[in-house]
Amino acid sequence: MPKQKISEEELIWNSLKVFKRKGYHNTSMADIAEVCGLQKGSIYHHFKSKEELMKAVITTMHEHYNKEVFAYAYDERLTPEERLQKLEVYSNKIFLSSNSGCLMANIALETNDTMPEFSKLISAFFQDWINAMASIFNKKFKTEQALNLAKESVAEIEGAVMMMRIFDEQAYLARCHQRIFEKLQSDPIN
Amino acid sequence: MPKQKISEEELIWNSLKVFKRKGYHNTSMADIAEVCGLQKGSIYHHFKSKEELMKAVITTMHEHYNKEVFAYAYDERLTPEERLQKLEVYSNKIFLSSNSGCLMANIALETNDTMPEFSKLISAFFQDWINAMASIFNKKFKTEQALNLAKESVAEIEGAVMMMRIFDEQAYLARCHQRIFEKLQSDPIN
Amino acid sequence: MPKQKISEEELIWNSLKVFKRKGYHNTSMADIAEVCGLQKGSIYHHFKSKEELMKAVITTMHEHYNKEVFAYAYDERLTPEERLQKLEVYSNKIFLSSNSGCLMANIALETNDTMPEFSKLISAFFQDWINAMASIFNKKFKTEQALNLAKESVAEIEGAVMMMRIFDEQAYLARCHQRIFEKLQSDPIN
Amino acid sequence: MPKQKISEEELIWNSLKVFKRKGYHNTSMADIAEVCGLQKGSIYHHFKSKEELMKAVITTMHEHYNKEVFAYAYDERLTPEERLQKLEVYSNKIFLSSNSGCLMANIALETNDTMPEFSKLISAFFQDWINAMASIFNKKFKTEQALNLAKESVAEIEGAVMMMRIFDEQAYLARCHQRIFEKLQSDPIN
DNA sequence: GATGAATGAGGTTTCATTCAT
DNA sequence: GATGAATGAAACCTCATTCAT
Numbered sequence: 001m002p003k004q005k006i007s008e009e010e011l012i013w014n015s016l017k018v019f020k021r022k023g024y025h026n027t028s029m030a031d032i033a034e035v036c037g038l039q040k041g042s043i044y045h046h047f048k049s050k051e052e053l054m055k056a057v058i059t060t061m062h063e064h065y066n067k068e069v070f071a072y073a074y075d076e077r078l079t080p081e082e083r084l085q086k087l088e089v090y091s092n093k094i095f096l097s098s099n100s101g102c103l104m105a106n107i108a109l110e111t112n113d114t115m116p117e118f119s120k121l122i123s124a125f126f127q128d129w130i131n132a133m134a135s136i137f138n139k140k141f142k143t144e145q146a147l148n149l150a151k152e153s154v155a156e157i158e159g160a161v162m163m164m165r166i167f168d169e170q171a172y173l174a175r176c177h178q179r180i181f182e183k184l185q186s187d188p189i190n
Numbered sequence: 191m192p193k194q195k196i197s198e199e200e201l202i203w204n205s206l207k208v209f210k211r212k213g214y215h216n217t218s219m220a221d222i223a224e225v226c227g228l229q230k231g232s233i234y235h236h237f238k239s240k241e242e243l244m245k246a247v248i249t250t251m252h253e254h255y256n257k258e259v260f261a262y263a264y265d266e267r268l269t270p271e272e273r274l275q276k277l278e279v280y281s282n283k284i285f286l287s288s289n290s291g292c293l294m295a296n297i298a299l300e301t302n303d304t305m306p307e308f309s310k311l312i313s314a315f316f317q318d319w320i321n322a323m324a325s326i327f328n329k330k331f332k333t334e335q336a337l338n339l340a341k342e343s344v345a346e347i348e349g350a351v352m353m354m355r356i357f358d359e360q361a362y363l364a365r366c367h368q369r370i371f372e373k374l375q376s377d378p379i380n
Numbered sequence: 381m382p383k384q385k386i387s388e389e390e391l392i393w394n395s396l397k398v399f400k401r402k403g404y405h406n407t408s409m410a411d412i413a414e415v416c417g418l419q420k421g422s423i424y425h426h427f428k429s430k431e432e433l434m435k436a437v438i439t440t441m442h443e444h445y446n447k448e449v450f451a452y453a454y455d456e457r458l459t460p461e462e463r464l465q466k467l468e469v470y471s472n473k474i475f476l477s478s479n480s481g482c483l484m485a486n487i488a489l490e491t492n493d494t495m496p497e498f499s500k501l502i503s504a505f506f507q508d509w510i511n512a513m514a515s516i517f518n519k520k521f522k523t524e525q526a527l528n529l530a531k532e533s534v535a536e537i538e539g540a541v542m543m544m545r546i547f548d549e550q551a552y553l554a555r556c557h558q559r560i561f562e563k564l565q566s567d568p569i570n
Numbered sequence: 571m572p573k574q575k576i577s578e579e580e581l582i583w584n585s586l587k588v589f590k591r592k593g594y595h596n597t598s599m600a601d602i603a604e605v606c607g608l609q610k611g612s613i614y615h616h617f618k619s620k621e622e623l624m625k626a627v628i629t630t631m632h633e634h635y636n637k638e639v640f641a642y643a644y645d646e647r648l649t650p651e652e653r654l655q656k657l658e659v660y661s662n663k664i665f666l667s668s669n670s671g672c673l674m675a676n677i678a679l680e681t682n683d684t685m686p687e688f689s690k691l692i693s694a695f696f697q698d699w700i701n702a703m704a705s706i707f708n709k710k711f712k713t714e715q716a717l718n719l720a721k722e723s724v725a726e727i728e729g730a731v732m733m734m735r736i737f738d739e740q741a742y743l744a745r746c747h748q749r750i751f752e753k754l755q756s757d758p759i760n
Numbered sequence: 761g762a763t764g765a766a767t768g769a770g771g772t773t774t775c776a777t778t779c780a781t
Numbered sequence: 782g783a784t785g786a787a788t789g790a791a792a793c794c795t796c797a798t799t800c801a802t
Binding site (some may be wrong): 193194213228230231232236270336 | 785786787788789790
Binding site for chain 2 (some may be wrong): 148
């Protein structure tokens with residue numbers, strides 16, 4: 001009889017916010033329940049465990065990025081510079097909207113050595129991000145060099161987001177994007 | 191039952207390893223006790239809470255870096271390049287010795303929004319690191335530019351360490367150091 | 381595992397018995413759990429801490445007295461002597477039913493200097509008791525004298541209950557009630 | 571080699587203050603150590619357990635009362651009124667010097683049902699007190715009546731001390747002594 | 761589907777006590 | 782005698798999970 005109070009989508013996005021802020025182990029099912037307006041027990045109608053919920057959160061975020069962000073990297077109607085800018089705009093939207101950094105990085109650094117199932121999902125996400133960046137650099141650079149530039153770029157962005165959070169100083173991200181843009185416009189090494 | 195089984199120093203360094211690998215919230219006092227060969231309760235002889243222990247760990251690591259690493263950045267007998275290399279050598283020793291990344295970054299991303307006392311200590315550490323890097327760049331660049339290069343560099347290193355851990359791929363760090371070296375040798379912007 | 385095994389009312393009254401016998405600090409949540417047929421952790425479903433439980437116990441007892449005992453002191457259909465007797469009958473029922481004295485007094489003497497939240501609740505209880513007694517004496521005595529007689533009476537009863545417990549000698553209470561009766565029938569001081 | 575830092579006497583009197591204020595179970599050996607300027611472990615050179623210490627405290631207090639207070643009740647050079655006044659003076663000194671009530675009563679109400687060894691010692695104390703009072707009343711009243719008046723009086727004093735502590739209102743004790751004085755001067759029932 | 765009571769394992773912490781120095 | 786490190790039991794409390802209603 002009881003009507004559904006919240007959609008699975010919403011449940012996942014609400015949980016995401018909490019996990020991003022408080023981390024995996026410090027987030028309790030009660031915390032999740034609270035932001036969803038449910039009782040602890042009710043969450044188990046949707047996810048069979050906290051671990052499954054976290055995996056759903058990671059996966060959902062990954063799919064979202066694939067569709068809404070990384071897709072631009074492959075959009076043949078755009079120049080490489082335009083593509084890069086699209087990714088940047090989205091990055092900014094996410095990373096500047098809260099002071100809590102990047103869900104994927106936060107969870108990765110917290111659980112990389114103890115929750116292999118999360119690690120697999122998270123590295124898949126970063127792989128897709130790197131591939132997207134590489135495909136942009138590919139227009140001007142050779143495969144291997146493009147890949148390296150992509151790896152550098154993703155690493156730099158995550159480094160910048162980390163510092164941004166630690167120092168509460170937004171400039172890090174803008175300067176980082178600036179440098180990536182310069183990479184794209186630099187001369188191929190040979 | 192009596193007489194010291196472990197020095198406070200050792201206790202801290204053993205704890206550090208566990209905290210780095212498992213994070214703050216997922217490390218139990220029982221875990222700490224185990225790596226120290228003590229009973230749970232005995233740790234409270236040395237630190238009045240898990241939180242105080244974590245703070246001692248952060249502080250000890252910070253002091254260690256100040257003395258053993260950052261000090262090279264101010265060593266007038268060395269050229270800037272030599273100084274940078276000293277820092278790099280040390281970075282490698284730490285970050286390549288395990289697959290668990292950087293204690294400071296791991297704890298920062300896990301607890302930045304919930305444990306302000308840790309955040310303060312951690313940002314002080316990164317500030318000292320940035321200052322050390324800036325003092326190296328200062329030999330060739332103007333203050334502001336040197337500072338920005340220092341910030342970039344620290345962010346890049348942390349980004350590289352993160353990726354290195356996620357992908358278990360050590361190349362990230364070497365290439366990152368390479369790029370920092372190039373920054374040092376590039377022409378000042380004007 | 382699910383569905384209520386014990387009502388909150390019962391939980392409180394069962395706890396009360398243990399607290400009265402063993403005191404606050406010497407009563408463990410395990411003790412409480414045992415008399416309630418629950419697991420330790422389950423009690424936290426109903427009360428968020430041992431302290432809150434104790435406060436609920438005190439408050440419940442206070443309300444119970446207000447309704448079931450002190451009310452007689454204000455019952456206009458009864459003579460002062462009848463009112464006094466009603467209170468006495470109830471006193472006897474409580475204080476003679478076990479050898480554990482008076483919950484309020486026991487907890488007060490144990491925790492008065494360390495748990496101010498208990499002290500406030502307990503002194504409110506005694507104040508209501510004194511007011512009830514005063515309202516009986518008021519029929520024959522002036523306000524101030526009635527109040528003093530009430531204070532004396534309550535103190536005497538508590539003193540008697542204490543001695544009764546220490547010496548396991550019930551006569552104390554009966555004689556004490558006798559003296560209070562005589563006070564009521566004595567001549568007003570002027 | 572280490573010189574004695576505190577005499578056993580002092581240790582007992584210092585402990586007494588803590589036990590009176592915080593009760594038996596809520597006083598830790600660390601608390602005791604602190605007020606004695608010792609380490610926890612050192613207390614065990616003097617008393618083999620917390621329980622033994624508490625018993626020494628009770629016994630010491632009892633002996634002190636016998637010698638310094640109750641003795642006046644048997645002093646043939648004094649009138650009954652003078653004897654009573656001596657006891658009163660002493661009562662006031664003790665009970666008005668802190669807001670923590672009566673050690674014997676506090677410990678009795680906290681532990682009567684769980685620490686029979688304390689109960690025995692405490693009831694012996696109260697018995698001596700009652701006997702002392704009875705010996706005063708004996709000058710004017712018959713044995714049985716004197717005994718009852720003594721019991722009443724002690725109970726009343728303890729009741730007054732309890733109320734005094736709960737309400738932080740010193741008047742209780744003075745009025746109580748006043749009433750006891752009146753008892754002594756009233757006519758024997760005969 | 762939602763609820764809320766219950767569970768049991770495990771978390772951090774406290775504490776009386778022991779004992780080598 | 783005093784110390785301080787260690788112990789282990791037990792304290793309070795949290796939490797992921799289950800399940801009858």
